[in-house]
Amino acid sequence: MADSFIEKLKQKWNEDRFICIGLDSDFSKIPQSFKDQSSDSEVPIEGAIYEFNKSIIDSTHDLVCAYKINSAFYEADAQTWEAMLNTFYYIQRTYPEIPVILDAKRGDIGNTNQGYVKMAFETIKADAITIHPYLGQEANQPFLDQKDKGIIVLVRTSNEGAGEFQDLPVSGRPLYEIVAENVATKWNTNGNCAVVVGATYPEELKKVREIVGDMPILVPGIGAQGGDLEGVLANGLNKEKQGLIISSSRAIIYADDPRMAAQDLDQKISSFHRTK
Amino acid sequence: MADSFIEKLKQKWNEDRFICIGLDSDFSKIPQSFKDQSSDSEVPIEGAIYEFNKSIIDSTHDLVCAYKINSAFYEADAQTWEAMLNTFYYIQRTYPEIPVILDAKRGDIGNTNQGYVKMAFETIKADAITIHPYLGQEANQPFLDQKDKGIIVLVRTSNEGAGEFQDLPVSGRPLYEIVAENVATKWNTNGNCAVVVGATYPEELKKVREIVGDMPILVPGIGAQGGDLEGVLANGLNKEKQGLIISSSRAIIYADDPRMAAQDLDQKISSFHRTK
Numbered sequence: 339m340a341d342s343f344i345e346k347l348k349q350k351w352n353e354d355r356f357i358c359i360g361l362d363s364d365f366s367k368i369p370q371s372f373k374d375q376s377s378d379s380e381v382p383i384e385g386a387i388y389e390f391n392k393s394i395i396d397s398t399h400d401l402v403c404a405y406k407i408n409s410a411f412y413e414a415d416a417q418t419w420e421a422m423l424n425t426f427y428y429i430q431r432t433y434p435e436i437p438v439i440l441d442a443k444r445g446d447i448g449n450t451n452q453g454y455v456k457m458a459f460e461t462i463k464a465d466a467i468t469i470h471p472y473l474g475q476e477a478n479q480p481f482l483d484q485k486d487k488g489i490i491v492l493v494r495t496s497n498e499g500a501g502e503f504q505d506l507p508v509s510g511r512p513l514y515e516i517v518a519e520n521v522a523t524k525w526n527t528n529g530n531c532a533v534v535v536g537a538t539y540p541e542e543l544k545k546v547r548e549i550v551g552d553m554p555i556l557v558p559g560i561g562a563q564g565g566d567l568e569g570v571l572a573n574g575l576n577k578e579k580q581g582l583i584i585s586s587s588r589a590i591i592y593a594d595d596p597r598m599a600a601q602d603l604d605q606k607i608s609s610f611h612r613t614k
Numbered sequence: 615m616a617d618s619f620i621e622k623l624k625q626k627w628n629e630d631r632f633i634c635i636g637l638d639s640d641f642s643k644i645p646q647s648f649k650d651q652s653s654d655s656e657v658p659i660e661g662a663i664y665e666f667n668k669s670i671i672d673s674t675h676d677l678v679c680a681y682k683i684n685s686a687f688y689e690a691d692a693q694t695w696e697a698m699l700n701t702f703y704y705i706q707r708t709y710p711e712i713p714v715i716l717d718a719k720r721g722d723i724g725n726t727n728q729g730y731v732k733m734a735f736e737t738i739k740a741d742a743i744t745i746h747p748y749l750g751q752e753a754n755q756p757f758l759d760q761k762d763k764g765i766i767v768l769v770r771t772s773n774e775g776a777g778e779f780q781d782l783p784v785s786g787r788p789l790y791e792i793v794a795e796n797v798a799t800k801w802n803t804n805g806n807c808a809v810v811v812g813a814t815y816p817e818e819l820k821k822v823r824e825i826v827g828d829m830p831i832l833v834p835g836i837g838a839q840g841g842d843l844e845g846v847l848a849n850g851l852n853k854e855k856q857g858l859i860i861s862s863s864r865a866i867i868y869a870d871d872p873r874m875a876a877q878d879l880d881q882k883i884s885s886f887h888r889t890k
Binding site: 362363408409410412413414415416419442443446447448450451452453454456457460461470471472473474475476477487492495496497498499500502503504507508509513514517520569 | 638646656684687688689690691692693695706719720722724725727728729730732733736737740746747748749750751752753768771772773775776777779780782783785789792793828890
């Protein structure tokens with residue numbers, strides 16, 4: 339079986355799977371039925387979130403190229419953190435062929451990043467992590483040294499105010515292009531890097547695709563954030579018509595029928611592929 | 615008693631306290647005596663790290679303007695996380711006048727940052743948090759809205775490779791100056807912002823001080839990282855001869871006598887103050 343993040347991902351792409359579901363589960367938003375049925379009454383929040391995540395995973399595992407779990411939704415208390423760990427372990431045990439991204443957006447100085455490496459890859463056993471570029475390659479080397487793990491660097495984020503620094507002109511080019519270029523040409527000596535570009539910015543995605551070649555691009559912002567799927571596909575696919583991890587969170591996990599919401603997104607992607 | 619981060623900090627500065635001790639405690643590096651004496655044999659790592667931190671705090675509390683706790687050293691497992699929480703709670707209970715900084719270097723899109731706000735300020739009850747600037751003010755607004763908390767933005771970090779992006783020229787000025795300027799002139803509407811500049815870069819500190827006025831500057835990198843204390847004081851103090859949080863971690867906490875190491879640093883700062 340494929341073992342590294344990039345091998346697992348490519349295998350999924352070869353099966354025409356491009357969706358990534360973000361399991362950003364918030365106890366206040368999950369259906370009451372999961373709160374009622376939580377199998378562990380001693381840790382009701384932990385149990386309910388875990389059961390909810392499990393139901394999403396079981397009903398969508400054949401449709402995705404990856405799952406993404408954002409630590410911000412889980413680290414405020416011990417029960418939610420435990421639910422997150424158990425969600426990772428469930429996927430690893432049940433669907434080991436599906437890569438799971440820890441969307442933690444970490445980034446400290448080199449020595450200190452060892453702690454985050456241990457958290458992400460020893461404790462959680464994630465297949466990939468998202469990181470901030472601001473401290474540079476030298477600081478992020480402990481992440482980059484993890485050859486079998488995906489190191490996914492923020493380049494052009496999906497939020498409205500992303501341009502404040504990311505678009506600043508550096509010798510006539512926006513900063514995010516320089517970040518993409520450095521990641522592609524300098525940071526990626528182990529072939530384990532990927533970049534993040536928001537689905538809300540298809541033009542910027544086009545530039546980044548030109549810069550990074552066939553490198554995987556994680557594209558959040560489809561669904562609730564209003565990203566442009568057609569634009570993402572037209573501008574983001576690599577020359578093999580692959581290379582994209584198209585991520586949607588709230589629009590799928592809180593849909594009345596999450597599988598149907600995922601299938602709908604999958605079919606839109608398939609029909610785009612067929613017509614090109 | 616002073617309640618907000620900035621009030622607590624100013625009170626400490628008025629007492630001529632400028633040292634911040636970084637409680638970056640690593641189980642493999644703490645003295646064997648703490649491992650032997652851990653009061654809780656069911657959670658030996660948690661107990662040993664907590665006792666070690668407590669001993670540092672009890673022996674240095676009258677010398678510091680703040681403590682800083684870097685989450686990277688604690689979040690890889692449940693026992694170390696618990697030791698971190700208990701360290702925060704111990705300071706809050708025993709020395710409530712001392713502000714404690716959660717050095718977590720977080721930063722996601724706005725909606726998602728609410729989770730980090732909850733973690734830092736509801737669960738941990740930290741007085742301040744460090745954040746990445748890369749996603750801009752709009753994304754970081756959930757942090758900036760916490761009026762009584764310190765929001766400490768990375769500007770020019772202490773690591774060797776910090777300049778890769780931070781020094782890139784934007785209209786003739788390095789990026790970090792633009793970040794400092796935006797934080798000082800746009801992000802700081804609640805008067806709760808501060809910035810990070812590494813002690814290893816005294817010239818850059820001088821520029822940042824000119825840009826941010828009297829704003830607090832957290833200066834890590836004194837001690838093991840080889841930061842330049844004289845340069846930091848000459849270039850970093852504000853016009854009231856205050857404004858600096860001078861942070862040292864390993865060089866104090868792993869010293870044979872941590873109090874003596876802290877006193878030594880304190881005396882160097884005092885004698886600089888006296889001669890100016």
